[in-house]
C-alpha cells in the first residue's frame with residue numbers, strides 16, 4: 001500500500017505510530033532514506049495511515065505575528081547551544097514535559113522527553129520519532145502543557161497525531177534539510193572505531209561549524225571543519241539531503257508551529273532569529289523574556305531575515321553532484337558515494353585555487369606595467 005508519494009514522504013514515522021495492527025515499519029530505501037513499508041498480509045486497509053499522514057493532510061500554516069533577534073551578552077560563554085539557546089530556554093519552561101532531539105548511546109539522533117541540556121546543539125541529521133514517543137506526547141498533552149521542538153515536518157506529524165492540541169505547544173526550526181541517519185552512521189563508524197572513548201558528537205561550537213568527537217571529560221578527540229568534512233560538506237551543499245527536503249512545503253513564510261527558531265544568518269555573532277506565530281507562542285516568548293534578563297531581545301523586521309532565502313522562502317537546491325552521489329550510492333553505499341564526490345571537490349577546489357593564483361599574478365603584472373616610471 002502506498003501511504004503517500006515517495007518523493008514527498010518526510011519519513012516522520014507517524015504512519016507507523018497510528019497503525020492499529022502495527023503492520024507498518026520504516027525501512028531504508030535504495031538511497032538509504034527511511035520510508036514506510038507495509039506488511040500487506042496484516043494490513044486491514046483502514047486507511048488511517050493515509051488519512052493522518054502530514055503529506056496527505058497538511059497542517060494549517062500561519063503568517064507570524066512578531067519577529068525578534070535574541071542574543072546573549074558577549075561575556076556569557078557558548079554552552080553547547082547552536083545560536084542563543086532559545087530552544088533550550090523553551091524546553092526549560094516545561095520540566096518533565098519537553099520533547100526534543102538528543103543523541104542515543106549509539107550516537108543516533110532520537111526524539112525523547114528530556115532535559116533542556118540534552119537537546120542543546122543542532123544535530124544535522126534526521127532524528128527519529130519512535131511510535132511510543134508519539135503516544136507519550138499525546139498522553140502527556142492530554143491534560144498538561146507539553147512542548148515539542150523539532151523540524152517543521154516533525155511538528156506537522158506530531159500535531160496530526162495529537163487529537164486534542166489544547167495543551168500542546170510547538171516550536172519548529174528553520175530547516176536546511178536533513179540527511180538520512182544511515183549516512184551519519186556510516187560516516188561515524190570508522191571514526192568511532194578510531195576513538196572508542198567518544199561520548200559526544202557535535203556539529204557546532206556556537207557559530208563554528210565543524211564535526212567534533214569528545215570524551216566524557218570534554219577533551220576533543222577529533223575536530224574537522226565543515227568544508228573539509230565530507231558528510232558535513234555534502235549536507236551543507238545539498239548533495240545528501242532526503243529527497244523530499246528539496247521540495248519542502250515548510251520552506252515558507254507561513255509557519256506550522258507556535259514559535260519558529262533559526263540562526264540570524266545575516267547578523268554577526270551568536271544570534272537567534274525568532275518568529276512568534278500564535279497566541280501560545282506569544283505567551284511562551286513573554287515568559288522567556290521575563291525569566292531571562294541576560295537574553296538580549298530586540299524586535300526586527302521579517303525582511304531582514306528573508307535576505308537569506310533558504311528554509312524560509314524556498315528549499316535549499318539540489319547540488320549538481322546529487323545524481324552522481326545517488327548513482328554511486330545505489331552501486332556501493334554511502335562511503336563509496338561520498339568518496340567519489342570528495343574526489344570531484346578536490347579537483348574543483350584545486351582548480352579554483354589555481355585560477356585565483358593566476359588571476360592574482362596577472363593583476364600584479366598589470367599593476368606593475370601600468371605604474372609610471374617615477375625616476376625616468
Ligand SMILES: Cc1cc2nc3c(=O)[nH]c(=O)nc-3n(C[C@H](O)[C@H](O)[C@H](O)COP(=O)(O)OP(=O)(O)OC[C@H]3O[C@@H](n4cnc5c(N)ncnc54)[C@H](O)[C@@H]3O)c2cc1C
Pocket residue numbers: 080081082083084085086087088089099100101102109119120121122123124125126127149150151154173174175176177178261262263264265272273310311
Ligand atoms: C537539521 C537542521 C537544519 C537546520 N537548518 C537551519 C537553516 O537552514 N537555517 C537556520 O537559520 N537555522 C537552521 N537550523 C536551526 C539552527 O541550527 C538552531 O537549531 C536554531 O537556531 C536554534 O538554536 P538554539 O541555540 O535556540 O537551540 P539549541 O539550544 O542549540 O537547541 C537545539 C534544538 O534543536 C533541536 N534539534 C537538534 N537537532 C535536531 C534534529 N536533527 N531534528 C530536530 N530537532 C533537532 C533540539 O531538540 C533542540 O531543541 C537547523 C537545525 C537543524 C537541526
